[in-house]
Amino acid sequence: MEDQDKVEPDYTKGFNEGYLLAQQNPELAERLANIDSDFIR
Numbered sequence: 001m002e003d004q005d006k007v008e009p010d011y012t013k014g015f016n017e018g019y020l021l022a023q024q025n026p027e028l029a030e031r032l033a034n035i036d037s038d039f040i041r
Contacts, residue, residue: 014040
């Protein structure tokens with residue numbers, strides 16, 4: 001069960017970067033969020 005509670009460091013970093021981007025430049029964050037891509041980041 002503990003393995004399910006762990007979050008990958010790369011995921012956390014990307015989440016935090018997205019949060020900061022949304023605060024600083026919400027228009028750009030929205031445009032990036034709408035890109036259709038096979039890549040996670």
